[in-house]
Amino acid sequence: xxxxxxxxxxxxxxxxxxxxxxxxxxxxxxxxxxxxxxxxxxxxxxxxxxxxxxxxxxxxxxxxxxxxxxxxxxxxxxxxxxxxxxxxxxxxxxxxxxxxxxxxxxxxxxxxxxxxxxxxxxxxxxxxxxxxxxxxxxxxxxxxxxxxxxxxxxxxxxxxxxxxxxxxxxxxxxxxxxxxxxxxxxxxxxxxxxxxxxxxxxxxxxxxxxxxxxxxxxxxxxxxxxxxxxxxxxxxxxxxxxxxxxxxxxxxxxxxxxxxxxxxxxxxxxxxxxxxxxxxxxxxxxxxxxxxxxxxxxxxxxxxxxxxxxxxxxxxxxxxxxxxxxxxxxxxxxxxxxxxxxxxxxxxxxxxxxxxxxxxxxxxxxxxxxxxxxxxxxxxxxxxxxxxxxxxxxxxxxxxxxxxxxxxx
Ligand SMILES: Nc1nc2c(c(=O)[nH]1)N[C@H]1C(S)=C(S)[C@@H](COP(=O)(O)OP(=O)(O)OC[C@H]3O[C@@H](n4cnc5c(N)ncnc54)[C@H](O)[C@@H]3O)O[C@H]1N2
Ligand code: MOO
Numbered sequence: 001x002x003x004x005x006x007x008x009x010x011x012x013x014x015x016x017x018x019x020x021x022x023x024x025x026x027x028x029x030x031x032x033x034x035x036x037x038x039x040x041x042x043x044x045x046x047x048x049x050x051x052x053x054x055x056x057x058x059x060x061x062x063x064x065x066x067x068x069x070x071x072x073x074x075x076x077x078x079x080x081x082x083x084x085x086x087x088x089x090x091x092x093x094x095x096x097x098x099x100x101x102x103x104x105x106x107x108x109x110x111x112x113x114x115x116x117x118x119x120x121x122x123x124x125x126x127x128x129x130x131x132x133x134x135x136x137x138x139x140x141x142x143x144x145x146x147x148x149x150x151x152x153x154x155x156x157x158x159x160x161x162x163x164x165x166x167x168x169x170x171x172x173x174x175x176x177x178x179x180x181x182x183x184x185x186x187x188x189x190x191x192x193x194x195x196x197x198x199x200x201x202x203x204x205x206x207x208x209x210x211x212x213x214x215x216x217x218x219x220x221x222x223x224x225x226x227x228x229x230x231x232x233x234x235x236x237x238x239x240x241x242x243x244x245x246x247x248x249x250x251x252x253x254x255x256x257x258x259x260x261x262x263x264x265x266x267x268x269x270x271x272x273x274x275x276x277x278x279x280x281x282x283x284x285x286x287x288x289x290x291x292x293x294x295x296x297x298x299x300x301x302x303x304x305x306x307x308x309x310x311x312x313x314x315x316x317x318x319x320x321x322x323x324x325x326x327x328x329x330x331x332x333x334x335x336x337x338x339x340x341x342x343x344x345x346x347x348x349x350x351x352x353x354x355x356x357x358x359x360x361x362x363x364x365x366x367x368x369x370x371x372x373x374x375x376x377x378x379x380x381x382x383x384x385x386x387x388x389x390x391x392x393x394x395x396x397x398x399x400x401x402x403x404x405x406x407x408x409x
Pocket of ligand 2: 286287289290291306308310311372373
C-alpha cells in the first residue's frame with residue numbers, strides 16, 4: 001500500500017530535504033560536465049571556470065602613490081621642512097630618481113621615484129611663493145601602494161569550479177586576462193502544464209488563470225546565468241505529455257515542469273517520467289513543495305515542480321538551484337542559515353515549513369497569508385525562515401533564515 005502524504009496523516013514516504021539534496025548532488029556530479037568553451041570576459045559573467053586562471057601581470061606593477069601630493073624621502077622630512085619640487089610625475093609616467101633634498105609633485109597612481117619612501121597628501125602641504133613646499137614629518141611607507149599587493153604574476157586568481165561574478169571579471173581584466181575557459185551554460189527548458197493556464201495578454205474564461213510560474217522560473221534561470229527556454233504549456237493529457245517530454249529531452253540539459261505532479265487524475269507528469277525513464281524521487285517533507293519529483297526522461301534529468309506558484313518558486317530556490325550549480329560544475333556549498341528572532345508565533349504541521357518572511361529591525365516578520373498559491377507572499381518577502389515539523393515557535397524564538405540573495409548568491 002502506498003503511504004498517504006496528506007497534511008493529516010504522518011509523513012511516511014516523504015523525504016527530508018537534506019537527504020534529497022545529498023542524493024541530488026550525487027546525481028548531478030556523476031553526469032559528465034558540459035563542453036569546455038572559451039569566452040571573452042564580458043560574456044563570461046555567471047559562467048563556471050573549467051580551469052584555474054593565473055595572473056598575467058603583477059598588480060600594481062610598481063610601488064605607486066595612493067594620494068595626490070608630494071613624494072619624499074622621509075629621513076629628510078622633519079616637521080616644517082622646506083623642500084624644492086624637483087619633478088612632476090602623473091599616473092602613466094615613469095619619473096626619475098629623486099634628487100637628494102627635494103620632493104616630487106606626484107599624483108594618485110603614479111610610480112614612486114627611486115629614493116622616495118613616502119607620500120604626503122597635498123592638503124597637508126603649504127606652497128610657498130618661491131615654489132618650495134613646507135612639509136610635515138612623515139612615516140616611511142605612508143600613502144604608498146605596494147607593487148604586487150593586489151596580485152602577483154603567475155598566481156592563481158580564480159580556481160576551476162568557481163562561478164564568475166562581476167568583481168571577478170574586473171580582477172581578471174586588471175591582471176591581463178582577456179578570455180576564460182568555462183563550461184558551456186546548461187540549457188534548461190521550462191514546461192508549464194495545465195489546461196487552465198493562459199498568458200497575461202489573453203482574456204480569461206471561467207476556471208482559467210494566468211501562468212505565473214514560467215515568469216518566475218525563466219527570469220530566475222536567466223539571472224543565474226543559465227540558458228533558459230520557454231517550452232510552452234502542455235494540456236493535462238498523458239499521451240501528449242509523454243510525446244513533448246520525449247521531444248525536448250535530447251535538446252536540453254534539464255527539463256523543468258510545473259504542475260501535474262500531485263495525485264489528481266489530471267496529474268500526468270510523474271507517470272510520464274516513469275514511462276520515459278526513471279522516477280528517482282517524489283515527495284519532500286517540506287511545505288510548500290511536497291510533490292516535487294526528480295528523475296530522467298529519455299536520459300535527460302527532469303525536475304517536476306508542484307504547480308502551486310509558491311511551491312514552484314520555493315522548490316526552485318531550495319532544490320533546483322543547488323542541482324543546477326552542481327551540474328554546471330560549480331564547487332557549490334549549500335548556504336547556512338542565519339538565526340534571527342521571529343516576531344510571530346507559528347505551529348508547524350508534519351512537514352518542515354518554509355515561511356515567507358522579511359528580516360526587519362524587530363526580527364523576522366511573516367507575510368500574513370502563507371498559502372502556497374499566494375504569490376504576493378514571495379513578492380513581499382526578502383527570504384525564507386523554516387520551522388521544524390510538529391513544532392511550535394513563539395515570538396522571540398530564533399529561526400533559521402535564508403535571504404533570497406543568499407539562496408541565489
Ligand atoms: N489529494 C491531494 N491533493 C493535493 C495534494 C495531496 O497530497 N493530496 N498535494 C497538494 C499540494 S501540497 C500541492 S503543492 C499541489 C500540487 O499539485 P500539482 O503539482 O499537481 O499542481 P496542479 O494541480 O497542476 O496545480 C496546482 C495549482 O497551481 C496552479 N498552477 C499550476 N501551474 C501554474 C502556473 N504555471 N502558473 C500559475 N498557477 C499554476 C493550478 O491552477 C492549481 O491551482 O497539489 C495539492 N493537492
Ligand atoms: O506543497 Mo504544497 O506546496 O503544500 O501546497
